[in-house]
Amino acid sequence: MNKIKIHFLGAAGTVTGSKFYLETPEQNILVDCGMFQGLKELREINWQPLPIDVSKVDCVLLTHGHLDHTGYLPRLVKEGFHGEIIGTSPTLAITAIILRDSAKIHMEEAERANEEAYSKHRPAIPYYTLEEAEKTLGMFKHAEKDEWLFLSENIRFRFRYNGHIIGATFIELELFGKLFVFSGDVGRREDPLLYSPDRPEWADYLFLESTYGNKLHPEEKxxxxxxxxxxxxxxxxxxxxxxxxxxxxxxxxxxxxxxxxxxxxxxxxxxxxxxxxxxxxxxxxxxxxxxxxxxxxxxxxxxxxxxxxxxxxxxxxxxxxxxxxxxxxxxxxxxxxxxxxxxxxxxxxxxxxxxxxxxxxxxxxxxxxxxxxxxxxxxxxxxxxxxxxxxxESLSAHADQGELLHWLKEVKNIPENTFLIHGEPSALDAFRVKIKDSLGWKVQVPHLQEVLELTI
Known part of the structure; x- marks a missing residue:
């Protein structure tokens, strides 16, 4: 029997700050490494060190390049991470653009705040610098979609096309024979630029985004x-x-x-x-x-x-x-x-x-x-x-409730547990009830900083 610890370090009970840390006997894996955005109390968490030993993280797997999935990476490196950051080629290209741009904005805002003295911090310091962002880019490792890659003897993963933005994927992570599926952000079925998302066929443990878990996008012209x-x-x-x-x-x-x-x-x-x-x-x-x-x-x-x-x-x-x-x-x-x-x-x-x-x-x-x-x-x-x-609202790159349920329909088994993430409390609760009633699955809404232990 193997013990797996799952740390919900972000996007739990809220939409942003995506970070899911899995401690396993063979590898310690961080899925996504995003910044919190929006409410001040969430943004303030960005400045706090992660409640884990960052030096023990072996690798980061990125679902896609958005800031709320990648923006914490330079801070992770600053805290002692020295492993690989793995994503599809377009995801890493987008992440590089976003981190460089983000670093420039942080540096400019700190400079402006110091010049105009509107920050309560004296002096205001950037969240991270361009130099710190560039150091992070040196840890990137490209992976092809649909190709299984081994991290250790009993751990392998693959990226699968997910619409949403260019390069975006969901992740199938097999740990000791059990399949953990991280949805990332699921795209739209009728996107003007992107193809419809692929869909998982199996999931023992499913981590499912719920941004629009309580809504259907309007039919707008x-x-x-x-x-x-x-x-x-x-x-x-x-x-x-x-x-x-x-x-x-x-x-x-x-x-x-x-x-x-x-x-x-x-x-x-x-x-x-x-x-x-x-x-x-x-x-x-x-x-x-x-x-x-x-x-x-x-x-x-x-x-x-x-x-x-x-x-x-x-x-x-x-x-x-x-x-x-x-x-x-x-x-x-x-x-x-x-x-x-x-x-x-x-x-x-x-x-x-x-x-x-x-x-x-x-x-x-x-x-x-x-x-x-x-x-x-x-x-x-x-x-x-x-x-x-x-x-x-209809230009959203996120699947709505109907599209999320469609995304689940190819799953042939009943997952042992479905964790709803990436949603505001009202969306999470409504989607929990919907999945339970329509599919009969066990559904859990984890809270921020919650740690779960599984024996598999």
């Missing part, structure tokens, strides 16, 4: 909504600002807007892409065409249609440009990035429209705007919100 908002922007001589995640959401928006233009459903309004990270992600789409639906010819024609901003100086030129325009800028939940500069200058104008796309976590500015906040805090100052706020 996305093209009509975008066309209508662009017409309004032109008529009012204003700005349509779309905060967007740099990975996947940005490329999806570009594809939808380019298609609308080709079909003469929108005029040739200037559309600015202001996301240095997003520009780098576009190169990943070019490098890994087998991971998405676009041909190289379509991809290049699409990119040529947009005004892609590369310098911060051009950000200000775009803001000062009086013409009606569309600006797509990071970040998707308005937690950082170039979109903050646009909102600081333009969110207090009646002719501005802000279109939020996808999930807005608790404690983020995106959620505040969604819930009708009359002001938001940007760079230490409160700015009145006079812009009109809209929300497109």
């Amino acid at each position: 996305v093209g009509d909504i975008l066309s209508s908002l662009i017409a309004k922007t032109i008529n009012e001589g204003g700005n349509l600002i779309i905060p967007s995640f740099a990975v996947e959401r940005l490329q999806t928006l570009m594809y939808l807007l380019w298609t609308l233009y080709k079909e003469n459903k929108i005029p040739n309004i200037p559309i600015f892409i202001d996301s240095p990270m997003g520009n780098n992600v576009l190169s990943v789409f070019e490098a890994y065409p087998q991971w998405h639906k676009l041909s190289l010819k379509e991809y290049r024609a699409m990119c040529d249609h947009f005004n892609i901003i590369t310098s911060y100086g051009d950000t200000w030129k775009t803001i000062d440009n009086p013409r009606p325009k569309v600006v797509i800028a990071g970040s998707g939940m308005v937690t950082g990035g170039r979109v903050l500069t646009y909102l600081k200058q333009l969110v207090d104008r009646d002719a501005t429209t802000v279109l939020l796309v996808g999930y807005q976590a608790e404690g983020t500015r995106g959620r505040q705007l969604l819930e009708g906040a009359h002001e938001i805090k940007l760079f230490g100052k409160y700015i009145p919100v006079k812009a009109e706020i809209h929300h497109l």
Whole structure:
């Protein structure tokens, strides 16, 4: 008999901070290594050392490259990790882009906080530096999808295609003959750019994301909504600002807007892409065409249609440009990035429209705007919100409840336990009841820092 200890170090009872640590007799494995985002009490956990001996972690397996699945990696290295960080090639390419970008933002924010003295920390220090991020990238090891790889005599794993973002996978981890399945973030069945997710056929222990465990995405006519908002922007001589995640959401928006233009459903309004990270992600789409639906010819024609901003100086030129325009800028939940500069200058104008796309976590500015906040805090100052706020939920890269249940339907056995992760409490509880009632499975909702011991 073998004892396995599972530490729920993140994404337990909340959506972000994905970290699941498995102590086994042969290998100690960390599945994902993300940062907490959103509520202040969660973000503060990012600054605390992990409650494990990090030097004993043998490897990290990454489901995909998003910050809430990879953003803690440089801190892990700082705390003494010296093993391998394993992911698919596009996942590691995305992770490298995100960690470098994140490090630059942390360094810039610390510098600005020190100059303007709005941080309570004296001096403010970056969460990690570019040098620390680069050291982390040196530990990357690429793995092919669908290929079983052994970590030790009785432990092997493989990555399987999962939609969501380019490179994303779910992980099948076999420990001493038992199959542990980590869903990562499950993608949509009808994604404009990505293929439908593969589905697991067996799971002894299942770790299942529940971001939309209590919801079905609305049937929205996305093209009509975008066309209508662009017409309004032109008529009012204003700005349509779309905060967007740099990975996947940005490329999806570009594809939808380019298609609308080709079909003469929108005029040739200037559309600015202001996301240095997003520009780098576009190169990943070019490098890994087998991971998405676009041909190289379509991809290049699409990119040529947009005004892609590369310098911060051009950000200000775009803001000062009086013409009606569309600006797509990071970040998707308005937690950082170039979109903050646009909102600081333009969110207090009646002719501005802000279109939020996808999930807005608790404690983020995106959620505040969604819930009708009359002001938001940007760079230490409160700015009145006079812009009109809209929300497109159907562009989410996460499967909804129906799609998650469909994802489970290929599982031929009844798992010994299903752990619901990556969800806010209301979503977790609703999904727990749904799975129990519809499938009859044993379902558990672990809490943050919970440690479970299994004998297998």
